[in-house]
Amino acid sequence: MRAPTSPARAPERLTRWLVTLPPTLFLVVFFLVPAVIMAAASFRQPGEFGGLAPLAQGGLGLEAYRFVFEDVIYAWILAKSFAVAGLTTALCLLLAYPLALLIARSPRRRRNLLVLLVILPFASNLLIRVYAWIIILGPLNLLYSPVAVIAGMVYVHLPFMILPLYTNLEKHDPALLEAAQDLGAGTWTRFRRVTLPLSLPGILSGSALVFIPVLGMFAIPELLGGTGDLLIGNLIKEQFLDNRDWPLGATLSLLLTVAVLAVAAITAGFARRRKEAP
Amino acid sequence: MALLEIRNVTKRFGSLEAVKEVSIAIEAGEFFTLLGPSGCGKTTILRMIAGFDAPDEGELFLDGRPLSGIPPEKRPVHTVFQSYALFPHLTVAGNIAFPLEMAGKSRDEIRRRVNETLALVHLEDKGGAYPDELSGGQKQRVALARGLVNRPRLLLLDEPLGALDAKLRERMQVELIALQREVGVTFVFVTHAQQEALALSHRIAVMKEGRVEQLDVPEVLYSSPRNRFVANFIGTINLIDVEVREASRQGLRLAAAGLGEIAAPPQAGATAGARGTLALRPEHIRLSPPSEKPELKNHFAGTIREYLYLGDVTVYKVALDNEVLLEALATNGAPGRARFHEIGDRVNVAWRHDAGAYLAS
16 A cells, blocks of 8 residues: 555556746756756856857866965955854844744734834835945945945845744644743743753744855845955955956865865754754 | 642733632652643643743742742653653664763763663663654653653653553553652643543542632542532542522531431531522432432432433433432443433432532532
């Protein structure tokens, strides 16, 4: 009955294939193929007027990689981007947690309205919202500074932290808090021993949803940051649009992808270990 | 002095009076049960003892000291919740250790007492398991262990057996009695299952619409219910409309329309001429073939209308000649002979002169 090859299950398997085929195809064509092209481009030579040099002329080589690893500035910018992403994630978490908790504990009928308010900013364009920050920060003499970059990053990404946290916190059984109180836990202990550990999955997914996009973000640092606030996202964009060094851009974005995957793997490993801990 | 005294407590939720002027005194070491249908206020009383709700009027005293103003976390009272409310992120041992950690016990003491308590509830090998890896009965035991481990003055149990299947329920009832006897903690148990209440409790308060209808030991509640509600709620009972002919210290002489005279045990407050109800348990009624001469004082002729064979017993519905329908219970004591009477059989219906209880209402 549970043999997957039984004829009774054949239509079910066909359905499964039909359902998964379109997204799979889409991802192969628009994600996997470009990624492979990008990886291949990193080994080629830049063309004279941008793009890539013909393969017969330039051949394959590791010039772009040598260039990146020889100059410490690239590692420095990558490290700085990680620091900005880390700080943004931490600030988002600090701001989002109380708000998500508040929404999760408000009356059921009001929750949907509050969630709607959280996602309302998405109704207007990202660039317009960032330009609004220029108007706010200009008179405060904070424009074109790291503070401005962080403020913009936190502002744009806050909903991505609030929503997974809310989704998690809303599912907590209120009886657990009553049980903890009944067994002698005060307000702060109840949060530290029950709510916080139970919300770890929400914290992890919210952090990933903020950290990873911030790492590659170039619009906000470009608009709000000064010339010294170049991040890895800006650097990659520059190679493709301004410097016309596609192989260098491809190399940098490949390195960024590897770094993000490493972070994701570490996070996933951390989450799994917590679950298995005796 | 009572361990817990509930004095004239009233609790309102909006316009609804959930608990009305309830006074109960619970003694140390007692297994006390609040029994009643859902919405009778029993859980509200439990929540007031735990501290989650505050009475609008009246006061609760623990060891003679008023409880008002003391938050739940400061009361030496623990609760076993209906849903168990085990912490899913902690192991069984972690759950049981929780109240000890809150009380600031040393690491060594916590380890020792967690192990002792695991043994007490027969879960020695489950300390490292997470709640979602346990069966319903095991979760139940962990919840009990967690409530008992720090030896509260009172353990409150809110329908803790409600989620278990019938067989397991019976086994847990036996374990619960043994456990309470062993640890000596006072239990306040809330249930709507009358059989469970009879089986477990030292004393039972039967509740209805926020009031205590009767508070007594199980056998008195069962044999001498004070009114129709208690009589109906606990067990099955036959109710016969009667008029009191004569009341004396020896007993009552009652008259039922179309039946004649019935002898019943004495009842304080019953006076000649009063109208009321005779409550009679099915197991007190004896059926016999008309050929046998009835030996009991109360005997009437009837006809078998229906029967329900339950294995150990058979329940007969028998109509008396005045069309009053009674339920009679016969134990199937002889092997191979499950039923003694068939539908339509004429039978003698008899009960002792000291069986039943006269209810004024």
